Amino acid sequence: MTDLALVSVTKTAQLIRDRQLSATEVVTAALDRIERTDDLLQAWELVDRDGAITAARQADETLARGDVLGPLHGVPVGIKDIIATAGLRTAMGSPIYADNIPNQDAAVVARLKGAGAIALGKTVTVEFAMSDPPRTLNPWNREHTPGGSSSGSAVAVASGHCPAALGTQTAGSVIRPAAYNGVTGFKPTYGLVSRRGVFPVSWTLDTVGWMTRTVTDAAVLMDVLHGLDIHDPASVDAKSHPGYAARLTEDIPAPKLGIVSGDIERTTSTEMQAHMFELIELLRQGGNWVELYDLPISYLYIRDAKLVIDSVETAEVHKTVFAERPGDYGPSARAKIETGKLLPGSAYVEAQRVRRQFRRDIDEALASMDALIMPAAAGPAPRDLSTTGDPSFYSPWTTAGLPAISVPTGISRNGMPIGVQLVGRGHDDAGLLRAARWVEERVGYEPELPPLAASN
Amino acid sequence: MKFPGDLTDEERQEAFDRLRERAVEALGEERATAIEVSLWKASEAVARLDPLRFSRDDSPAFYLHETAPADHAQDEVR
Numbered sequence: 001m002t003d004l005a006l007v008s009v010t011k012t013a014q015l016i017r018d019r020q021l022s023a024t025e026v027v028t029a030a031l032d033r034i035e036r037t038d039d040l041l042q043a044w045e046l047v048d049r050d051g052a053i054t055a056a057r058q059a060d061e062t063l064a065r066g067d068v069l070g071p072l073h074g075v076p077v078g079i080k081d082i083i084a085t086a087g088l089r090t091a092m093g094s095p096i097y098a099d100n101i102p103n104q105d106a107a108v109v110a111r112l113k114g115a116g117a118i119a120l121g122k123t124v125t126v127e128f129a130m131s132d133p134p135r136t137l138n139p140w141n142r143e144h145t146p147g148g149s150s151s152g153s154a155v156a157v158a159s160g161h162c163p164a165a166l167g168t169q170t171a172g173s174v175i176r177p178a179a180y181n182g183v184t185g186f187k188p189t190y191g192l193v194s195r196r197g198v199f200p201v202s203w204t205l206d207t208v209g210w211m212t213r214t215v216t217d218a219a220v221l222m223d224v225l226h227g228l229d230i231h232d233p234a235s236v237d238a239k240s241h242p243g244y245a246a247r248l249t250e251d252i253p254a255p256k257l258g259i260v261s262g263d264i265e266r267t268t269s270t271e272m273q274a275h276m277f278e279l280i281e282l283l284r285q286g287g288n289w290v291e292l293y294d295l296p297i298s299y300l301y302i303r304d305a306k307l308v309i310d311s312v313e314t315a316e317v318h319k320t321v322f323a324e325r326p327g328d329y330g331p332s333a334r335a336k337i338e339t340g341k342l343l344p345g346s347a348y349v350e351a352q353r354v355r356r357q358f359r360r361d362i363d364e365a366l367a368s369m370d371a372l373i374m375p376a377a378a379g380p381a382p383r384d385l386s387t388t389g390d391p392s393f394y395s396p397w398t399t400a401g402l403p404a405i406s407v408p409t410g411i412s413r414n415g416m417p418i419g420v421q422l423v424g425r426g427h428d429d430a431g432l433l434r435a436a437r438w439v440e441e442r443v444g445y446e447p448e449l450p451p452l453a454a455s456n
Numbered sequence: 457m458k459f460p461g462d463l464t465d466e467e468r469q470e471a472f473d474r475l476r477e478r479a480v481e482a483l484g485e486e487r488a489t490a491i492e493v494s495l496w497k498a499s500e501a502v503a504r505l506d507p508l509r510f511s512r513d514d515s516p517a518f519y520l521h522e523t524a525p526a527d528h529a530q531d532e533v534r
Contacts, residue, residue, distance in 0.1 A: 301505060304504045307498060308498065331486060331487060332490065335490040338495075344502075350507065354523075355525075356525065
């Protein structure tokens with residue numbers, strides 16, 4: 001049978017539709033791989049073996065009748081354990097919710113299942129998707145952080161457990177772990193994908209995103225997951241958007257890219273800077289038009305604004321439960337909540353004003369280009385298990401609600417994945433995906449299985 | 457009664473040290489330190505936040521409206 005460890009969503013779905021493989025074979029192979037490697041990697045909070053095999057058999061029966069549920073028919077996926085799953089424990093990485101079994105699926109889970117996907121189980125999240133480190137290991141080197149907070153989803157995709165997994169991002173919780181583990185991470189524009197059934201960190205920042213192995217797969221999931229949901233107050237109608245994946249099959253002209261200079265450049269490792277230089281040269285040869293982009297003054301304050309907004313909203317989310325069980329929170333979560341409770345209302349309003357100014361400044365810059373391009377992280381995943389990494393490469397764009405994507409582009413001298421991040425215009429996720437696909441194609445990097453996953 | 461703005465730098469430091477001692481006593485060193493670091497970061501952030509600092513508009517009344525938070529957060533990104 002085909003080794004499915006590195007096969008994409010698109011290819012897996014095609015193999016099943018063409019009856020070269022059954023959904024049951026695909027799902028069983030994924031479950032077996034998890035069983036062989038996850039005692040070590042700890043990407044999964046819970047594996048629903050029986051439920052997944054039952055769903056796979058039903059998918060095979062449906063296909064035998066000539067029906068295809070959708071573009072993900074029979075494709076196994078992982079769900080971050082902060083996203084509700086009907087009948088399946090959703091603990092949010094916290095002992096407080098260790099026995100929480102939702103009675104309905106989150107909107108995104110319902111959409112995945114509606115398109116034929118099969119949930120293998122719940123992937124590890126750091127506590128309440130904040131910043132206390134997870135138990136999950138980086139499959140490239142166990143001494144390096146896997147990143148967070150969607151740690152399990154990134155490691156599951158990188159390790160060949162499934163070709164796609166859902167995460168969430170409040171600062172950099174999709175893009176950073178994706179970059180640290182060598183997979184594609186996509187965070188859509190705020191509001192395009194429903195958060196109903198996703199436990200909040202910060203209402204005005206949280207966005208559902210996902211990890212895949214290719215940009216095309218990220219677009220396939222966007223087709224399935226975007227859409228208005230009246231039960232999410234932030235949800236907006238995206239009906240005017242064309243098919244995200246279909247637009248990647250057209251000839252993609254060289255995008256206009258803005259190289260972010262200044263602050264980000266200064267905080268990037270020498271090796272990463274050299275890698276970016278080579279990459280930009282390569283992209284220039286591809287005929288695209290690249291210009292240096294100086295970040296606006298408001299950029300200097302946007303991370304402060306994010307810290308204030310995030311802390312205050314988190315404190316409000318947890319107000320009641322925290323008052324009853326403060327001792328059941330980890331040190332970072334507790335400090336964030338207690339700080340948020342003390343911040344003055346005027347600071348919160350001021351932070352929102354800074355956020356609006358930054359968004360206006362970036363919109364102005366992006367009016368003349370397709371996307372900003374920058375390193376996906378300051379360097380490879382840090383050799384430090386007490387942290388999930390630096391969120392500062394991501395929080396400005398998340399705070400502005402802009403779409404972002406990371407694309408793996410190589411391996412560092414110490415054997416860890418590195419990549420680039422592209423940030424697009426708000427609500428032009430299709431344009432961002434096209435630019436990212438163009439970069440992916442030009443770079444031509446083929447991800448491998450990481451050592452801790454390949455040796456098992 | 458003195459307000460924080462009335463204190464000298466030295467008096468503020470003394471007040472902070474007293475608060476820290478009480479926090480360590482109540483919470484233990486690890487938690488007190490985590491909260492202290494978090495509070496310090498937040499207070500630094502708040503001190504830096506001032507949208508008018510990078511105003512490009514000479515008419516403050518117009519500027520103040522243009523950067524006002526929306527009624528609903530999603531308006532920020534619509």
